[in-house]
Amino acid sequence: MAYKISDLKTDYQSDWCPGCGDFGILNAIMSALVDLQLDLNKVVLVSGIGCSGKTPHYINTSGIHTLHGRDIPFASGIKLANPELTVIVTGGDGNTYGIGAGHFLNAGRRNIDITCLVFNNGVYGLTKGQASPTLKLGMKTKSLPLPNINEAINPLVVAISCGYTFVARSYAYDVKHLKEIIKQAILHKGLSLVDILQPCPSYNDIHTKEYFEEVVNNSKRIYKLEETGYDGEVKDPNNNEEIQQKLLQAIAKSQEWGEKIPIGVFYKINLPTLTDRLKERYKKDINPSKDNIEQNGKPTTDISKLIEEIEVKRYIRG
């Protein structure tokens, strides 16, 4: 029997602030799961630390709430150890682009089939609103004593240039759009980033619902790429020219920020995941979690060949 959203709720009490964008994201994740009807025993949510990091506790699948900035490495280990699992990461922008930036960047090199959802609210929420790496220079949210002294980074460009094979942006209060993007990201075989614009009413009074949904030049500031005919998907992953064109298009598009802010899929390409590459290297399917390492308490691995390599051979004088 199909499960519904209500089946997905845990009895763990949510403690996000009223009006927090995180509620929209939580809904979108649960709706995506309901649409996909994945086996809940095989879905793992992995989070970092922050308000965002609490997400897994609210959803009735396994949830691994890890360390600040380390969610991607944990998730990578889980997926490599058992490729049958669907692994979804929920991290904050401070978590992923700040302290976790080294992992965020290098994860691209592996293209492991996991989905990274980044709750981008421009602040370190749970530590009371310090500037995160996506808050631009000179901005003064209500939580800051003085205007932000650092420039922002553009996570979409970093992801695209480091090997992410699905790069998208969505918006926490457009649950329908977000749900569809999350579904695509989960279904995509490879490493996905969904950067989610997430209003934090408690600390960020700049990137508010009102800001994102404001009508500028007759239309909402936030607009959907798919409604403009933009197509970020590389159709032929062997066509280097197409790759270059789509890549530059995606980078150019992701520079757009101000009067208009695009959401949707910026870039997508199908390339072998690390598990695929391991399969090639090992000449067989690799699922370490299925290896039987013992039988009745005795090791089953035959190491005689390895011992032979180091065995002392005696030679009788000939």
Added chain:
Amino acid sequence: MAYKISDLKTDYQSDWCPGCGDFGILNAIMSALVDLQLDLNKVVLVSGIGCSGKTPHYINTSGIHTLHGRDIPFASGIKLANPELTVIVTGGDGNTYGIGAGHFLNAGRRNIDITCLVFNNGVYGLTKGQASPTLKLGMKTKSLPLPNINEAINPLVVAISCGYTFVARSYAYDVKHLKEIIKQAILHKGLSLVDILQPCPSYNDIHTKEYFEEVVNNSKRIYKLEETGYDGEVKDPNNNEEIQQKLLQAIAKSQEWGEKIPIGVFYKINLPTLTDRLKERYKKDINPSKDNIEQNGKPTTDISKLIEEIEVKRYIRG
């Protein structure tokens, strides 16, 4: 009296492998210093760990050989504490784009006036040739038992998209070109990256001198951007359109790798450094190293205003 290269040499014995590209880089750094004739007491070389990390010991200016991947934070602290110093970082590609990637990326947000030279040899040299983050998928250097299983990242794109204000590439065996680029990077006010293609004859038999200098289609594989009329410099940092155009041009150019490999300055823009921004915030020049904190052993800082803020005031009933 002007100093010469020979004055710059220390008596510490170099122990790089014969033919290592690092010698070219060392020469270029020393030549750049000779050309610029900076006060040697005010020049600090800061390095990470690796073959590259040994560089400061060979040059007769102060040298801080730090931890693996942490050279940029050390250098940032040094420069902020005393903005009069010229701070040059020499890190390896594993050092800077691997373990140091989080700092590499976030340094862009600050635009501190330091120069980062990255010795890019595609391998972890000092640990015997494992693949570094710039070695592409499937490559098998002589040091690897099996072909590289990870994709490479593009450090130039990352730098450009994270706020580096001077982004260049050069080549270890073209000492003259490299020297000029290093000089420009030092003179540039802001955070510079010079990614240096550095052959490692001991472990990387793919990216060799022969490879880089091979004649393909009648000219060397490596070619100089400045000889093609390419201009990466943003002339008007207030012109957002120009910025976008130069930025995309630089990113597109830095995707070029294969038959031809461009070296030179990909992107350059003049923007306020963190020290400039601090000056604005503090309403005065900031050089903490010049603060006199004591006189004859007594603290000179007057904290009475701070105490007043927390002082218990007594009220007589009125």
Added chain:
Amino acid sequence: MKKVNNFTWLIGGPQGSGVDSSANTFAKTCASIGLYIFGKREYHSNIKGAHSYYPITVSDKPVRSHTDSIDILATFEKETLSLHKENVVENGIIIFDKDYNVDLNPNKYTLVPLPFNDIIKEAAVKFQREKDYSKLQIMRNVITVAASLSILNLDVEYLIKTLESVFIGRRSKLLEINIFAANLTYEYIKSNSFNKKSIYELRPTENNENLVLTSGTTATAIGKIAGGCRFQTYYPITPASDESEYLEAHPEYGVVVVQTEDEIAAICMAIGASLAGVRASTSTSGPGFSLMAEAQGWAGINEVPVVIFNYQRGGPSTGLPTRHEQGDLEFALYAGHSEFPRIVLSPGDIEESFYLAIESFNLAEKYQLPVIFLSDKAIANSIQTVKSFNLSNVKIERGKMLSDQDLLTLLEKEGRYKRFKITEDGISPRISLGQGIFWNTGDEHDEFGHICEESNNRTIMFDKRMRKMNTIIKELDVSLKYRMYGPENADYTLIGWGSVKGPILDTLEELNKYYKVNFLQIILLKPFPSEEILSLIKNSKMLIGIEMNYSGQLCNLIRKETGIKINKRILKWNGRSFSREEIFKGVIDAINLDQEKIICKSGI
């Protein structure tokens, strides 16, 4: 007879509803009539909604700890009432919303039902802010405080003075309506004679001691400024970041504050700044401190002065991010692979935090090493009235730091500057980047700072560095090593470190009515003053360790350093600091029961 000027008042409510500022207002008002205050902030790792509470203990004598028992429970919502009512003493006062249907025994408590909604409505009407009615619910705070003070018979003028000092800047437009609400509340209390029923009272005193009312993070931050720290790095973390944010909010002192991308960058930048000759520090809590292990070793081997402020909180891992623990001692003693010289010290309270912060920079520079300042959440987030900070006895000592002139003289004499010159005391003359040329490396090095793998150099250079630990033990003033309180030749010696000092001192007099008890507070944890401590404790009839951690880490350290096993331990690890009652009962039990561990569990 009324109990005058001595009681514990507690307010609670959802996070973000104004509990902290109510507590501060109440505390400030009591302080303004010459009383002493200790307040303890207790809150969840949550931004809005979870239960937080704040007991304020008021006394006409200096006070340094909270009590479990509550004399006056001031609530404006149900959760606080239901969670805390058990702790209210007989004849204690309970202030609550009269609209709630509560089941409280009127014979046991003095019940004060308050018409919060009526008062807020009246104020809203008066100030024509009816449409803001839900926003004005925040005034439940001031109403609660006003009701409390009114019941305690303190003239409203005192409260108004405090409100005037609190509602300033962008909040000043709220002053009038708050004063109005306060007055209304006062009238309500008086007209219902609740003040008459109260057994507690506040009375202005003559006490005119020069006091400050402040928290641990603020005291430490001001100490840093006074001590000449001019470079501070941090990555946001509870409860440490308050200290950095204080520095950030005071740019006029020229402290460069850098919010880094992580704690590794934080410590590395601070070390870098120190190399350029600047007093530099970083502030963090457990998780961040864990990330700093490697760089501490670098500072150690390169003999760089840097001060690391670790505000301990509930661990391991993320643990209880906003709760209290003294769990990082053993880790701090050995953080980072292999061995290198370092100092670990711990202040016992808010006042010591100020002076020890300054002293930490002196020690770091004199001995050229990392200093770990182990504070904790109970110090960081509590408020207390302490003697105003006084710099007249404070010195700034920069040790063997060479002036440009010194350097010239040295170069004339010795030819080349050796950053790691072998010396008898293990300390080498030091210059800053920009002054002259030298090298550092995390590898073992020669006297110039160049990499050196030669085996004899290794034996000598390692020993040279470690020798500093003996120099420190020899040179340090005893007041930086430990402090002894209570009778000299006691039968029972309590031993502790850090914030246990407050509740122990507040219990010592009472304990001495029954037994001869003194208290040994250890300040210097590394290098450990083994011989001095041994001679202090070896004749005690019974040693009782008191620590806010699972295993009694200081007790274990003392055994390692002196051989003496502390057989009685009063321990607590539930995230809530020791109350005075717990210490009292704990010591009595330790003395009388045949039980090695007394485990305390109070606190909500």
Added chain:
Amino acid sequence: MKKVNNFTWLIGGPQGSGVDSSANTFAKTCASIGLYIFGKREYHSNIKGAHSYYPITVSDKPVRSHTDSIDILATFEKETLSLHKENVVENGIIIFDKDYNVDLNPNKYTLVPLPFNDIIKEAAVKFQREKDYSKLQIMRNVITVAASLSILNLDVEYLIKTLESVFIGRRSKLLEINIFAANLTYEYIKSNSFNKKSIYELRPTENNENLVLTSGTTATAIGKIAGGCRFQTYYPITPASDESEYLEAHPEYGVVVVQTEDEIAAICMAIGASLAGVRASTSTSGPGFSLMAEAQGWAGINEVPVVIFNYQRGGPSTGLPTRHEQGDLEFALYAGHSEFPRIVLSPGDIEESFYLAIESFNLAEKYQLPVIFLSDKAIANSIQTVKSFNLSNVKIERGKMLSDQDLLTLLEKEGRYKRFKITEDGISPRISLGQGIFWNTGDEHDEFGHICEESNNRTIMFDKRMRKMNTIIKELDVSLKYRMYGPENADYTLIGWGSVKGPILDTLEELNKYYKVNFLQIILLKPFPSEEILSLIKNSKMLIGIEMNYSGQLCNLIRKETGIKINKRILKWNGRSFSREEIFKGVIDAINLDQEKIICKSGI
């Protein structure tokens, strides 16, 4: 009379010039005639050019350590000659390039000048590779080995067999020319009768014990494979990465090896893999281990089995990256803020590395916690002939890991699965991701794994975790705790851990000619088997701690755990492991001199 089958041979040369493979060739050949071998690799943190050397001790009895004195010094360049000649014994043999102008006393040594260049030229001509003359200089290695074996009177056939086993794969084309050079060398030695002058001789023996000749990293890696480890992460670091690279080079065993971007990712990925039910580990050295402090606490609070292999090397910081030290003990015991359950254990040699590697995964899974396997450079990089590995007594124990069927039964009985169910022994039934639903968090949590700040839950859950430490001490077999060697009731007890075992065992017999001495090797360092150790040592006349670190960290630990102070310590921290001579003299001095510390300094 000739000294047969017992000597130390040493080869040296610039890094990258083939010293290691010469040593291996020599060792393999000696082993092939039934002898026992111990070889020690000593090299700089450098790729090419710096001096490296490799003594091989050969014996007809099992041998586990190197000697300072050299019987045969085999050199082909000047630096080795000048650095090591001091250590050559009287009547020892020195092989050197006859073209060098050396000043050696022919009355003290048997001098063997070799015509390296002539031999290489002749070979080049024969194989028409004159143009490769400079490349062929690498044959100095085989010539040196051949000369040595020839002097030792061993038939060239043994060497040829070894060369055949060494020059395989892409190197096989070099076999012929090397054999040719070897034969030429043999002829030269015989024709000059150098073999007659030698007081040392090799003679094939009847010994047919089943041995392997291997290094610590290889033994550990094979142990991992046998023990069912299927996920290994690493970031390159000396001397640990050899182990990971061994696993990488053997994909047929299905161990997924991930080279991560740093050590933080390495441990986090390994923990992730373990959560999915896979035996997982990470291998590193000091600097990397320092970066893993925070995540160890996460594994501790979430009770995740994971094994961390830390190959200690010279510290602090980058230290002496290729040299030896046992400096990380104290750090490993307490790494990470606050307290959590963990096991720290240490193998004493290559053979134990194999079995303890397997056992580490058993312990990690049985007790659901991080296990720290403290190896060191001296074990990692040495080679030794040890009894061939045998799995017949090896068990794989996965503890309370539930099968799908177990889980169903449990769910039927209890309704919901509680990952952190409170149990008497502190261990909860465990399932893997994919099997059922559970939560983990680095915050304090309830039985389901949800964040929980409630104070009583905290007291109980912390205690539940820590209780496992008692369970371990109760359940563990004594052979995993310590081992005692030598006479039972000795007057003198030597105490050590890790690689000091080899040189101590190799000296014990000799020492017992003078004094009654035994040796206590501690394997389990946390939880510490305090009572057992106390009862073993409390009656000893003198305890002598032997450690390769500055302060005697195990001695300090023993005092902390038992109260007993070890007043005699033989210490060394110059980066070079203890020699047999040092241990012998050190113990004699410890017994006879009134001196607390005996500091050893041998090694180049």
